[in-house]
Amino acid sequence: MIENEIAGTSGTVGTRAYLTQMIRRYYASLIDAWHYAGETAKAMECANAAVQQGVWDQPLQRAREHIPGLRAQPLHDPGEFWFVGYLEENYPRIRAEVEKVLDSPLDPVVPTTDDAGLIRKGSWKQGHLYRDGRWQSPVRVRFPVTASIVEKIPDVTELSPGVITMSRVAPGTHIMPHCGPTNALLRIHLPIIVPTGVSIRVADREMQWQEGRCLVFDDSFEHEVWHRGTEDRVVLILDVLHPDLEGDHRQRVLGRRRNFEEQIIAFMRERGVERVDIRDGEIVLTPDAGVRELVATYMSDTGLTGVRLDGDQVRWERADTTHGPRR
Numbered sequence: 001m002i003e004n005e006i007a008g009t010s011g012t013v014g015t016r017a018y019l020t021q022m023i024r025r026y027y028a029s030l031i032d033a034w035h036y037a038g039e040t041a042k043a044m045e046c047a048n049a050a051v052q053q054g055v056w057d058q059p060l061q062r063a064r065e066h067i068p069g070l071r072a073q074p075l076h077d078p079g080e081f082w083f084v085g086y087l088e089e090n091y092p093r094i095r096a097e098v099e100k101v102l103d104s105p106l107d108p109v110v111p112t113t114d115d116a117g118l119i120r121k122g123s124w125k126q127g128h129l130y131r132d133g134r135w136q137s138p139v140r141v142r143f144p145v146t147a148s149i150v151e152k153i154p155d156v157t158e159l160s161p162g163v164i165t166m167s168r169v170a171p172g173t174h175i176m177p178h179c180g181p182t183n184a185l186l187r188i189h190l191p192i193i194v195p196t197g198v199s200i201r202v203a204d205r206e207m208q209w210q211e212g213r214c215l216v217f218d219d220s221f222e223h224e225v226w227h228r229g230t231e232d233r234v235v236l237i238l239d240v241l242h243p244d245l246e247g248d249h250r251q252r253v254l255g256r257r258r259n260f261e262e263q264i265i266a267f268m269r270e271r272g273v274e275r276v277d278i279r280d281g282e283i284v285l286t287p288d289a290g291v292r293e294l295v296a297t298y299m300s301d302t303g304l305t306g307v308r309l310d311g312d313q314v315r316w317e318r319a320d321t322t323h324g325p326r327r
Contacts, residue, residue, distance in 0.1 A: 002093050005249050007151035008099070014233070015019060021064060021065075024055055024056070024062070024063075025064055027046065027050045027055055027062075027303050028062055028064055028179070029057065029128075030044045030046050031046045031047055031050075031062065032117075032176075032178065033181045034046060035176045035177045035178070036117075036120070036176055036251060038120075040177070043177070044059060044282075046061035047060070047062065047327070050062070052196045057072065057084060058072070060074075060203045060204065060221050060222045061074075061179070061183065061203075061218070061222075062172075062179040062220070062222065063179060063180065063181060063182050063183050063220035063222050064182070065181060065182040065183070065184065065247050066183055066220075067182070067183055067184050067242075069244065070183055070184070070242050070244045070245060071174060071242075071244050072218070073218065074202045074203035074204075074217055074218055074221040075205070075215075075217050075218075076186055076216040076217065076218065077205050077215070077216070078188075078213075078215070078216050080216075080243060081155070081188075081216065081240065082156070083153045083155060083156075084188075084197045084214045084216070086149075086152075087149070087150075087153075087188075087214060088190070088212055088213060088214060089190075090149045091211075091212035092188065092212075093145055093149065094146050094149065094190070094192060094236065095186025095192050095193070095211075095212075096145075097143060097144075097145040097146055098143075098146070098166070098192050098193070098234055099143050099193075102168065102232075102234070102274070106142060107140075107142070107143045108127045108138055108139040108143075109168050110125055110127065111123065111124070111125050111127045112126040114220060115175075118175050118176050119171065119173065119174075119175060119176075119320070120174040120175070120176045122169070122170055122171070122172045122174060122227065123169070123170035123173055124167070124168070124169050124170075124173060124175060125167070125168040125170075126165050126166065126167050126168070127138045127139045127143075127165065127166040128163055128165050129143060129144075129146065129150070129164045129165065129166065129290065130145055130150075130157060130162075130164035131157075131162075131163045131164075131165075133158070133161065135147070135151075139166075143166065146166075146236070150164055150238065152170065152253050153238075155240050155241070156188075156238040156239065156240055159180075159241065159254070160185070160237070160238075160239050160240055160241060161185070161239075161253055161254055162180070162185050162187075162239020162240070162287065163237065163238075163239055164238050164239075165236070165237040165238075166192075166234065166235075166236055166237075167234070167235045167236075167237050168232055168233070168234050169198070169225060169227050169232065169233045169234075169235075170227065171227050171229055171230050171231065171232070172227060172228075172230055173225070173226075173227040174224070174225070174226055174227070175225040175226075175288075176222055176224055177201075177222050177223070178222065178224070179219070179220055179221065179222050179223075180218075180219035180220045180262065181220075182220060182253075183218060183220040183242065184241065184242050184245055184249065184253045185219070185239045185242060185253075186216055186217065186218055186219075186236060186239070186240050186241075186242055187207065187216070187217055187218070187238075187239055187243060188214055188215070188216050188236070188237070188238040188239070188240060189212065189214065189215040189216075189217075189235045189236070190212075190214050190235065190236040191209035191210060191211050191212065191233075191234075191235050191287060192213070192234040192235060192236055193211070193231070193232065193233060193234040194208070194209045194211045194212070194233055194235075195212065195229040195231035195232075195233060196229050197228040197229025197230065198225070198226065198227045198229050198233045198240070199225070199226050199228075200223060200224070200225050201222075201223060201224050201225075202217045202218075202219075202221055202222075202223045202281055203204060203221045203222060203223070209233075209235065211315040213295065218242070225258075226273040230278065241253065241254075248279075250276075264276075270292035271290075272287055272288050272290060273285050273286065273287060273288065274286045274287060274288040274289075295307075303318050303319055304316060304317065304318055305317045305318060305319050
């Protein structure tokens with residue numbers, strides 16, 4: 001892969017790793033942009049070009065962090081995991097609790113913020129019971145039965161850097177094609193409520209969930225969701241380490257879990273934010289020097305005084321307002 005080509009031109013392991021991540025990041029962003037625009041063919045052209053350049057091994061598996069040597073297969077046999085039978089046995093109890101909690105006054109399953117950019121249309125809600133190596137009390141307290149069941153599975157709690165999430169998708173929703181960030185994890189779906197008309201595609205295979213029967217897949221492979229039915233679909237999501245992950249790679253992945261402060265710092269650094277404040281109930285983000293210079297240069301060159309995003313619409317504000325703002 002591309003690491004081998006970069007190795008001959010870079011001075012340090014850290015530099016090579018950084019360059020590899022940046023190349024994958026920009027390719028992934030371009031592919032995501034084409035998918036968001038509904039240009040599937042162009043997205044695949046980019047994915048195939050990335051494979052030709054050694055960025056990834058195959059066009060439908062595009063993890064930004066790719067650990068070599070792990071089985072690269074979209075779907076895995078649920079029977080490989082000791083706890084799948086246990087989860088399926090407890091499905092009736094989990095469903096009974098979910099039906100009581102959803103749409104109640106204290107329903108903690110709310111519109112997603114983490115994955116909002118993947119929603120082409122419709123509504124996707126999530127409630128994280130567990131993430132970043134710890135239980136999320138506001139959600140866990142609303143699902144005590146579910147929590148008491150999954151907490152007996154160390155593979156998805158202390159031995160996983162992933163999430164345990166209640167996921168709810170409304171009719172008419174399309175979650176666009178996307179790939180998870182790493183091939184070090186597998187994703188498990190325990191379908192709780194599955195009406196007709198919903199489906200998921202993983203790599204080149206489209207399938208329907210079966211209530212109470214676990215689906216295990218490698219979400220570093222491209223996947224997407226359609227809801228063409230009339231009732232909400234609810235799935236319990238759990239992450240588990242790839243069974244082939246061993247040694248230093250395993251310890252590094254487990255050690256990656258970040259506390260809340262570390263998540264804020266990472267968010268700010270990734271987006272070029274220097275400061276975050278709350279003023280009069282409003283959140284104010286201050287860009288760093290590099291972002292300020294880039295934005296100032298662009299806006300000066302184009303005569304813009306402001307830009308505002310409103311869903312799919314863009315509001316451009318210019319110094320000359322005689323004709324009003326343009327869209």
